[in-house]
Amino acid sequence: MSDLRIAVLGVGMMGADHVARITSRIAGARVAVVNDYLAEKAEQVAAVVPGCRAIGDPLDAIADPDVDAVVLATPGPTHEKQLLACLEHGKPVMCEKPLTTDVETSLEIVKREAELGRTLIQVGFMRRFDHEYAELKALLDAGGLGQPLVMHCAHRNPTVPPGFDSSMIVKDSLVHEVDVTRFLLDEEIASVQVLCPTPNPGGPPGLQDPQIAIFRTASGKHVDVEVFVATGVAYEVRTEVVGEKGSAMIGLDVGLVRKTVQGTWGGQSTPSFRERFGQAYDSEIQRWVDAVRRGADTGVYIDGPGAWDGYAAAAVCEAGVTSLMSGRPVDVQMVDRASVWGGGL
Amino acid sequence: MSDLRIAVLGVGMMGADHVARITSRIAGARVAVVNDYLAEKAEQVAAVVPGCRAIGDPLDAIADPDVDAVVLATPGPTHEKQLLACLEHGKPVMCEKPLTTDVETSLEIVKREAELGRTLIQVGFMRRFDHEYAELKALLDAGGLGQPLVMHCAHRNPTVPPGFDSSMIVKDSLVHEVDVTRFLLDEEIASVQVLCPTPNPGGPPGLQDPQIAIFRTASGKHVDVEVFVATGVAYEVRTEVVGEKGSAMIGLDVGLVRKTVQGTWGGQSTPSFRERFGQAYDSEIQRWVDAVRRGADTGVYIDGPGAWDGYAAAAVCEAGVTSLMSGRPVDVQMVDRASVWGGGL
Amino acid sequence: MSDLRIAVLGVGMMGADHVARITSRIAGARVAVVNDYLAEKAEQVAAVVPGCRAIGDPLDAIADPDVDAVVLATPGPTHEKQLLACLEHGKPVMCEKPLTTDVETSLEIVKREAELGRTLIQVGFMRRFDHEYAELKALLDAGGLGQPLVMHCAHRNPTVPPGFDSSMIVKDSLVHEVDVTRFLLDEEIASVQVLCPTPNPGGPPGLQDPQIAIFRTASGKHVDVEVFVATGVAYEVRTEVVGEKGSAMIGLDVGLVRKTVQGTWGGQSTPSFRERFGQAYDSEIQRWVDAVRRGADTGVYIDGPGAWDGYAAAAVCEAGVTSLMSGRPVDVQMVDRASVWGGGL
Amino acid sequence: MSDLRIAVLGVGMMGADHVARITSRIAGARVAVVNDYLAEKAEQVAAVVPGCRAIGDPLDAIADPDVDAVVLATPGPTHEKQLLACLEHGKPVMCEKPLTTDVETSLEIVKREAELGRTLIQVGFMRRFDHEYAELKALLDAGGLGQPLVMHCAHRNPTVPPGFDSSMIVKDSLVHEVDVTRFLLDEEIASVQVLCPTPNPGGPPGLQDPQIAIFRTASGKHVDVEVFVATGVAYEVRTEVVGEKGSAMIGLDVGLVRKTVQGTWGGQSTPSFRERFGQAYDSEIQRWVDAVRRGADTGVYIDGPGAWDGYAAAAVCEAGVTSLMSGRPVDVQMVDRASVWGGGL
Known part of the structure; x- marks a missing residue:
């Protein structure tokens, strides 16, 4: 089978990473087209990727007959139009979060895809592919903790770019924990509360940081999340699930650590x-x-x-x-x- | 640039892994030819890899004009002849350990390659590519431990295949620590001593397991290695380097853990x-x-x-x-x- | 100086532990008197402790001229009267929590002691004496984390005795985290919220377990506490303080683990x-x-x-x-x- | 029962520690007599310990009728005579290591005590009382690792006092691992080999540091010990026992960590x-x-x-x-x- 020809739309930090990834580490695919609202940037990227062209208009790139699939790394506000174009042309698309920038247009996209009857859109919640999250999910699915009851999350970034405001902490950072919660607990979140403790005096002026989010799921499970985006320390994400038959934590620099009803703590050794x-x-x-x-x-x-x-x-x-x-x-x-x-x- | 066309010689467990790896996870390469002394096995593998042929004779596979490079996963005793063929045809080759089965023929291969003046042969000591070993090597190269002085290694397998004998513990297992020692300390091993404690009573009859190997390097550094190949427990490799300015250990299920002259233990947090x-x-x-x-x-x-x-x-x-x-x-x-x-x- | 002569009031599990402790492991003190509302139990204890008498009335025990100090391990409802007796006789008293069973009588005790102008009453919040909590407190006091901002606690018991009800989770379990919060953050708690997730289906019928408590301190710091008293797993208390200059966690089976602005995680090595x-x-x-x-x-x-x-x-x-x-x-x-x-x- | 009246002989660092310990933290005993070859030092110590006298001659201190038992913290060369005096007077004695400074006199002491038919002499190998060593011993005794096969030890000090020479590394440092080996494996050491790698260039001139000791026990078990006494880093002692049914390590800043045949690593949670x-x-x-x-x-x-x-x-x-x-x-x-x-x- 010939390689999948991918158009990468948006070649900023995230998009450029995807171009390098597909070119150097992914089997069965190549970047055939790149696009960016800065045309020159797209040209520069295309010049160093064998067999890759820059196309000036994102919708043209999507429609191009030599493009089999699309990676969307463009700014959020452009997603709606571009996703609709992908659906119209029946092109599979890997869309960096957010799907769109508001609930109404997100729902609209969901409906259009549903009308097509094909799942063409994947969203870039990449944590589901991290081996620790995957291991934790597998443990839960296998009933290793019994019924999950409470979940604690921490999401810490060392710094944020200038202009990052308090609501972006919810939409850009907390959103990952929203997906982690839905992924791990397999149910929807029914209510949200965001608490605002005294902000970090050393943080960006005017930013409500840290924030504490409390989710209550449809079945009544409790999830709390510390989101602290300008810690000055390191990147750190941590999740602990407490269930009927023990608890498990990831993100501790030591792999998945589990506490069991047998009274032990620890992890799984490598079998081979x-x-x-x-x-x-x-x-x-x-x-x-x-x-x-x-x-x-x-x-x-x-x-x-x-x-x-x-x-x-x-x-x-x-x-x-x-x-x-x-x-x-x-x-x-x-x-x-x-x-x-x-x-x- | 078009994909590298690789011939994989030997499609037992290790060779079959390499075929799957190159086909599914490696960019810029594909398996064009497979060969095995069991012709049927090679045919079966070829049938499921797009664009792949089986060739009955390993030397024909090496010589094939549609083969750019070779992966050697054949039994050790066939390596010498196959490596010489690769050198003769100027084909790069990735050779699973051992290079050959004795010192004389290994040296012969080194000399032939030296005569060509090109480094065509890579040997499959894959630990150098493991992120923990790479991190430890980087720490040493950066002088983070000062001069290394002593190194402790443990190499434990849960089981060995039938027929694994005491000298294979040296040649097949200890050999990895030989390379780790040379890689990390950047010098040759000058002398070796193998101690034989009371064998594990639950292990394979007649096998001297565990063994303790003691290396003295050219400059007088001490390295000890516990090789214990039928522990019944898990796969576990561990290396600790003790230097002038502290020590560092890998293989503890917690990443690289370092002790410093500042009186702290721990590791590096993830920056982003x-x-x-x-x-x-x-x-x-x-x-x-x-x-x-x-x-x-x-x-x-x-x-x-x-x-x-x-x-x-x-x-x-x-x-x-x-x-x-x-x-x-x-x-x-x-x-x-x-x-x-x-x-x- | 001669040994302190102590009266231990209440020789149930906790009081009997104190008798054994003072007799076998504490220098400079001995148990001179024991008392229990079950007179026979007190007699049994007195019989095996050299130089110890049982006294039938707790107030007589407090007043006894051969008693220098009192340990109160009696049920909470009796504390008020016994503490007042200790104050009246000027006897130092080590009072197991709670001080008294309600706020009004607790305040009354505080006032009486203040009138005496001497601090005779110590309360049994023993976590302040645990080496991990002490180490965390020392780190905070030394400014090692900068200003503390957020604190996460977990308090888990494997089981509770029959009759343990939902409000006892607050008064008997959460109370420890109340003191830990006040001790570590050195300020009062201004408001409390207790959230009730779906209870553990395998727990005691009718018990709201786990509970999530949220404290807001006088200066606006956020503290959350998971109290889960019938986990079936183990005894586990954990505290993480997140500050301006990093975070530190205790209760992880690995001593105090700290994340620093230098991008490292780990702990302090033992100096000698x-x-x-x-x-x-x-x-x-x-x-x-x-x-x-x-x-x-x-x-x-x-x-x-x-x-x-x-x-x-x-x-x-x-x-x-x-x-x-x-x-x-x-x-x-x-x-x-x-x-x-x-x-x- | 009245308090045990102890004579502490030698009030240097170790002896002074024992005086403070017995006075402040040990129930049932008090320091009645101190002695030191520096008479003034003994007087100073006696002055601050209630009810304590200084006695100028160590043999007089041992013989004193108001002394029930002796703690020997004097220099090694004086031990023989002092131990014989303790035996003669039937006084129990807690003797800091070494018993005596050579094998012959040690055996002589053993014989004299055997003739008395009472075990009056305890030797200060305090690691047996450390909770990690005790936990490891309990695991071994319970058969948790099956038959022990191999043991790895590391013994690291940050610095040594001036004048510490290469043979003192054996007699003063390695001696602890000698006792740990005998304690944990419950058998005698049959042969010893000490290897001398290139010394730490930053260490004390002329000192062979580190040293690697290899013990072979009577039944053929292998024990290796790294003794490195001037690491400049921290105090660190570590022991790993590898047995038929898994391995266990202590001294890793994380309590006892065990690897089991069930393929798990970790430790025991705290039950209550x-x-x-x-x-x-x-x-x-x-x-x-x-x-x-x-x-x-x-x-x-x-x-x-x-x-x-x-x-x-x-x-x-x-x-x-x-x-x-x-x-x-x-x-x-x-x-x-x-x-x-x-x-x-």
Whole structure:
């Protein structure tokens, strides 16, 4: 099957990240078209991505016959029109949050998609793909905590850009916890209360930061969220679910930590090297592929340990096996590297 | 640039993993050829990978003009001949450990590659690509521990396959710590001693397990390694480096933990959402691309949150902003989902 | 100075604990008198504590000229009268919570003590003496987190006794967090809100459990507390303070963990063996003292390592010093234990 | 029973600690006599301990009829003679390590005690009384790890006093791990090897630091110990036992962490407040007793929360119960503190 040809609309920080991601780390897809309201920026991006064009009008980009699917990283206010165009052309679209900037137009989009009878729109709540959230969800689905009862969340950013106001803390930051709540608890949020403690005196003037949000779900579960967007400290998101049969917390720098009715705390050990080093294998191969593709230019076809490292390992292991037999220290015998490679490499 | 066409030689567990990896998660490459000494197995793999052929003879696969590079996942004893063929044809090769099965032939390979003057051979010591090892290496290179002095390693597997003997613990397991030592300390190992404590009575009969290996490096640093391959517990690798200015440990289920001369223990917080959720973004996009590519068949073009989730988030946030103003609980207003989507989806 | 003669009033679980504590682990005090509304129980306790009498009337016990100070572990409703008696006789009193069972009588006690101009009454909020809370308080006082802004607490018990009702969750459990809040933030609580999520279906029928309490302090700081008294899991109390310059959490099974504006997480290492093993030294000496005091009866005057252990250590160290010189393994030379001690001991 | 009258011989750092400990934190004992080869120092200590005399000759102190038991904190070379005197007078003695300074005299002491047929001598290996070591020992004794197979120890000090030489690392530091090994594994050490890696260039000149000791026990178990006494970092002792059924580590700033054959890592949760706050209760009462004893002089008979704190807690809880009924925020009603206490206290 040929690669999916994607149009990325908006190539600011988030959109540019997506272009780099699709180009360098995603199998089965390539960026065929980019668009930005700053035409020059789009041209610059297109110039460095093989086989990629810039198109000046976002709706043209969506309609382009050589575009199979769309990534929307444009400002929120433009989403409605662009999403409708995607639906009209039957183009699948991955839309960064928010869907649209208000409830009415969001509902309108939902209705249009429903009329088509096809789910073409995905929204960029990426936490559902994080391994810790996924692990917590799996634990809940498997009944590992029994019925969830209470959830505590913290959402902390070190800083916010200039102009970030108190309601953006709700719409841009808290919104992630809204989705986390709905995802983990599998029910809608019925009411919201936002409390405003004394603001951080060292924070941006006029900003109500931190805020405490309290959700009550349809079935009566309690969720509280500390949103603190200018801590000056670090990026930190944390979720704890307290259920009938214990509790579990993620975001503690230690993976998922669970408390059980058996009176233990802790986590799951890695069953095998595949789970432990899966990411390493992926990186190893991706970096090797990249090095080989650059090799004709560089003369170096590796990006990692080479034959000398294989030889050195063999020499040490041979000495090791000898010592295994005798129990005594054994010197490792190796030729001098320079005698093989000369001054080169 | 067109995709790198790779021949994967050997499609047992490790080779099959590499085929799946290159096909589904690696950008810029595809598996063009597979080979296995069990011809039928290679045929089966080729049948499910788009654009992939099986070739019966490994040397023919290496020589094939439609192969740009080779992944070697064949048994160790065949490596020498296959690596020489790769060098002869100037094909870059990613060779699973060991390079070859003895020191002499390993050195021979090193010399042949040196004669070519190009580094074509990479060896599969994948730990160098693991983020914890990479972080520890970066800390050492930055002088964060001062001069490293002592290193402690543990390498534990839950089980080994039948037929795994005492010298394989050295050659197949300890070999990883050999490379970790050389990688982290940036010097050769000068002597090795393998100690044999009372074996685990519950382990495979006749196997000297655990073993304790002691390395002394060229400059006199001490490294000890516990290799225990049939613990019955879990997969666990751990490395602690003790240096002039503190120590650091990885493999503790908590990321890199460092002790400093300032008298603190702990780790580095995540500076931003990009580091924290980089993996989530990659997975999100990869799964979305896969869903879109399947969409013509399935009618579902998403694999994640949809428009309804975007609408629900908007409704909650709108209530949240209202509460932010009033401080009071605000009910969330949402239409009934069934009223939009009917009985479907 | 002679030992403080203490009357312990109420020898239920908590009072009996105090009797054992004062008798076995507290220097400079002894239990001279015990009292309980079950006279027989007091007699039983008095019988096993050297130099201790039972007195039938609590007010007589307080007034007794051979009582220097009082520990009150009686039911809450009796506290008012007993505290007033202590004040009247000028006897220092350590009063288990609550001070009294309502605000009016509590204020009355405060006023009476103020009239005396001496602080005779201490209340049993023991968390202030826990090393983690003390460490957190010290960090706050030293300005390590800057101005505290938000505080999150969790208070979880595995079970509650029969008859424990919803308002007791406030008065008996939440009350600890009330004191923790006032202690750590050094200001009064201005308003309280208690939220009632869907109760744990597996909990005691009719009990509103968990409860979520929200405190707003005089200066506007936010504190939330999850009180969940029948989790079925374990005893768990946790406090996180989020301030201008970072955050710190205790109760995580890992000591105080702090996040700093330098972007690190972690804790303080132990500076010396005195901090690390202070408890061990105390236990060692207390157990040795106890063994020696029992020695005339038992013939054994130790409760710990003996002379043989000292000899064995000397033998191993002597071999170690020899090996230090030679670098080679050295056999340890020891006589056979039975040759010294025969069949005995 | 009257208090045990103890003679503390040697009031340097360790001995002075013991005097303070027995005087302030140990029930059932008091320091009756002190001695030091610096007579003035002993006099100074005696002057501040109620009922304590200085005696100039250590053997006189041991023989004194008003001494029931002896704590030996004198220099090692004097131990032999002093221990023999204790045995001669039948006085129980708690002897700081070492027993004596060589194997021969240690054995002589063992033999003399054996001839008496009473165990009068305890040796100050205080780690056996540390709660982490005790917990690990209990886990081993309960078979929680199956048969122990391998043990890894690290013993790190930030600094050593001037004059500390390489063999003292064995005799003064490693000796603790000798006892830990014998205690945890319940068997003798059969051979020792001390390895000398490149010394820490920043350490004391001429000192072989770090050292690596390798013990082989009578039954063939392997123990390795890193002893690193001038790390410049912190005090850190760590022990990991690897057994047939999993492993357990202490000294990681997180309590005992265990890996099990069930594939989990973690620890035991605290079952109840008694385990969690036992230390807090002890400290609370000890500090209260001390305050009351000082009260006649100071006019303050508490060292902790007072009646006002009890009143404040009552006021908050009353508001809490009101909110529990209504679900709404309730203001806390309290009188002004100054209205009660005036300007005082």
